[in-house]
Amino acid sequence: MKVRHLLTSNFVKVTRTTTAREVLEKFLELRQDLACVIEGGKLIGIVTKYSIYRLLLKEQSLDSSIESVIKHDVVVLHEETSLTEAKDTLLRKQVGHAVVMNEKNTVIGVMAKSDLITGLITGSHNLGIRLKSLMNNLQECVISVDEHLHITSMNEAALQLFQIKEKHMLSKPIEDAFPELTDDLRKVIHTGSVIDVKRFNLNKTTVFSSFVPIKEWGKTTGAMAVLKDVTDFEKVANELESTKRIEKILDSALELAYDAVVITDNDGNITKANLGFLNLFSIETIEHILEKPIKKIAPDLPISKNDATGHQPEAKLIQINGQKAIFNQMPIIQSNKRIGYIYKIIYQKLDIWKDLFQHMDKLENELTYYRGELSRISNRNDPFASLISKNKKMEQLKKESYIAAKSFSNLLITGESGTGKELLADGIHRSSNRTGSFVKINCAAIPENLLESEFFGYADGAFTGSRKGGKPGKFELANEGTLFLDEIGDMPQSLQAKLLRVLQEKEFERLGDTQTKKVDVRIIAATNKDLFQLVKEGLFREDLYYRIHVINLNIPPLRERLDDIPILADHLIKKFKTKKNKDVIGLTAEAIEKLQTYDWPGNVRQLENILERAYHFTDSKWIEPEFIHFDQDHKTSLLLPHSPRYRPAEKINRQELLEETEKKAIFKALEQAHGNRTKAAKFLGISRSSLYQKINKYDIQKEIKFY
Structure with missing residues (x-):
């Protein structure tokens, strides 16, 4: 702090001819004890109230001039002088006032002892605030004590480290709070010497501490401990x-x-x-x-x-x-x-390993057998275990199928070819309380002229070449059970009418017989066709449609549940190993990714066909993408322009088309995940690191914003 910050600028100015009365009046008005005598802009000297008192004691009149009591030996301070220098000057000159001048030697004010003391107190206060702020911003902990070893301060770092409040610690003996520090602090106070770094354990915290004496006017009045938390180190x-x-x-x-x-x-x-x-x-x-x-x-x-x-x-x-x-x-x-x-x-000694491998192969074969037995036992407890899936749509379908199985109504299962309609029908039958058999008949695989005898059977001698004693039909075999009519959309209309009568009357007659037979059969029909459209076209009876369409269960195609491909592939590999044991563990992540970019017109049946081929031709433990071959000649109405098997008229490079498809799939997943790569990887069924590699491979980072 400088003199100019604390000087009194409203000072008393007089001349040689000014009277004692006038000076005293100005002293009283401005409450000053000193007047500067200035003439021609220059300082002549000063007059103090004590010099006026001496003038009056000489029996001079109040109207007398002050010229005789002007003090010409004046203590002058420059406005840029520090307070410390000003203090030293006043002490050295043994005066209580000083005149303050600027660089042009013009009087700009006066400074008294009281001004100086106020400034020094203010400076000390500000210095204390700055020191405390500095201590509170130190990473090291600081604890100070007085000469009686009572705590006088703790900085913010110490309070945070030991989770305490300063008001609870002030004036408290250091021995009560931190007994480990007591001896060293006492030694520092007594000797006045610094103690270098020592290691302590304070409140389950490991610290390095230094001890420093606090001195005032050459005397040790306290000490401080500087602590560094080294627990993490x-x-x-x-x-x-x-x-x-x-x-x-x-x-x-x-x-x-x-x-x-x-x-x-x-x-x-x-x-x-x-x-x-x-x-x-x-x-x-x-x-x-x-x-x-x-x-x-x-x-x-x-x-x-x-x-x-x-x-x-x-x-x-x-x-x-x-x-x-x-x-x-x-x-x-x-x-x-x-x-x-x-x-x-x-x-x-590889010969020892050879015997060990043979023994391991034997154990593996036994393990495969017991796994198969365990799977069969498990399937008895879970009627829908054969429908391998973790997809939410499929799980919901299984729940609905279980509810439908407990009803008495006929069911219609719809879905594309190869989705597992027969497996679902078998699970429904096993979930039901029906005691009869599960009887299957494919309406598209039996010639039209034999369908009626297959359904209703025939009597002895019903036609040339018929079996002696007759033959029961599917309805009789399924009595008190379930009759599964696969591909019902291909059933001739002539048979549709007879089937409708059986469903309505619960009775029928064998071909060539006159005796009526009563049956209790539940119908589960399945088709990959749009039956309602066939009704509109007059190819399927409307009344039969509503008889079998009481409860409709639709199996989603494989392209809508691509997340099932990894577990389906694992299940199928295990199935192949039971028929021909090979040292094949499964598919690589890249092979799974390739399978998940295909649209699967043949669904799970096609997946099994492709994996069976790859299983036979792979020469390693893991099936790589190069062993996955799709049927290029297989045509389906479900092909899309972005499908890996779609081919326009011109010739396209297979690898380029596969990469373009993969890139579009990544774009779509990133858009659905709003740029979140972790979610996009889950949508695609691949790992996050694999997704990063493909984003870099196709330079996608330039085209989409990530987070």
């Missing part, structure tokens, strides 16, 4: 120590490993290798290969690329230095990201 240090221990354990495990093992980083540079690897490739020491590419050190290894979401490549039989070996690799994953690879080479 100690955790990091412990983690580093644990990492070192784990690394030592890993080194020991590698050395004890019977086979050759080598570890690389994500770029394929060697970070560790055991003695077995060094011996196999005739390498003297590990230092010769560290940080070097494994492809350069061991070029014979059939290294495959994979990522954190894919499946590790299957083990391969290789030959190194004329020696047979089994090679396998595995990615090292951290936080869903690949950070390196582990490569293992088994090359010692």
Whole structure:
């Protein structure tokens, strides 16, 4: 703070001829004790109230001039002088006032001791505020005590660390609050010396503390402890120590490993290798290969690329230095990201492994058998277990089917070919309380002239070539059970009338017989055609339509439940393994993605056909996309321009069309997810990292906003 901030600018100005009376009146008016004598703009001297008193004591009149009492030896301060310098000047000159001038040597005010004291007090107060603000913004905790070891202050960091309030701690003995600090604070106060960093545990918190004396006028009046919370740093240090221990354990495990093992980083540079690897490739020491590419050190290894979401490549039989070996690799994953690879080479005593593999094959065959038995037992408890699905529409359909099964009404199941209408009908029958059999008949597969005898049977001698004693029809076989009429839309109209009579009267006559038979049969019909449209065209009886269309259950096509493809594929692979056991685990993520970009006109039946072909021709544990082949000649009204199987007249590159379809599918998913890549990946049924790769591959980030 400068003198100009605290000077009195409204000061008394007089001349040589000014009378004592006039000066005293101005002193009283302005409440001043000093007047500046100025003539011609220059300071001549000063007159104080004490000099006026002396003038009057000499029996001078109040109207006398002040010239005789003017003090010409004046203490002058510059307006830019600091308060500290001003204080020193007044003390040195032993005066109570000073005249303040500017750079032009013009008097601009006066400064008294009282002004100076006010300024110094204000400055000290402001300095205290700044110091407290500084302490509260320090990351270190500060606790100060007086000479009696009572707490005088704590900064904000200390209050936050120990979760306490300052008002509860002030004047409290440090020994009561933090006894661990007492001895060192007492020592600092007594010696006046700093104590360097020491480690303490305060209230379950680890801190490093330094102790500093507080001195005033050369005397130690207190001390402060400066604390640094190092709890997190100690955790990091412990983690580093644990990492070192784990690394030592890993080194020991590698050395004890019977086979050759080598570890690389994500770029394929060697970070560790055991003695077995060094011996196999005739390498003297590990230092010769560290940080070097494994492809350069061991070029014979059939290294495959994979990522954190894919499946590790299957083990391969290789030959190194004329020696047979089994090679396998595995990615090292951290936080869903690949950070390196582990490569293992088994090359010692492979004959022992051969016997072990044969034993494992035997156990696998037994396990497959018991799995099949368990599946059959489970299916008895769940009538709809054969309808493999996790789709919400299918789950709702199963619930509705279970309710419909408990009713007495006829049912109509609609859906495209290959969706599983017969499986649903069988589940409904097993869910019902009907004690009879589940009898199936395909209305499109039986010649028209044989349909009536298939439905109602025939009597002995009904026609030439008939079986002796006659034959019961499907209605008789399904008595007190369920008759499943598949492809009912292909039933001839002549038979539709007879079927309607049976549904109405609950009775019929065998072909060539006169005896009426009573039956209690529930009808479940199924079709992939629009029966109502056939009614409009006069190809299907309207009264029969309403007889069988009491409850309608529609099975969604596979293209509307693409999320079922992974579990359907897994189920079908297991089914194939029961018929022909191969070392096939399942499909890669890329193969699943390819299946999910197809429109599936043949539905689940077509999926089974395509996977069965891939199962036979794959030569690895995982079915890759190149083994998935769609029927290019299969035509359907459901083909869309963006379908992978759609072909305009001109010739199109198959790979380009597949990529364009995949790109459109990603665009659609991102739009539905409003740019959220996590949700879009779930819509597509792929992992988030796979979606990132495809977004980069097709440069989609330039065309859509993500978050």
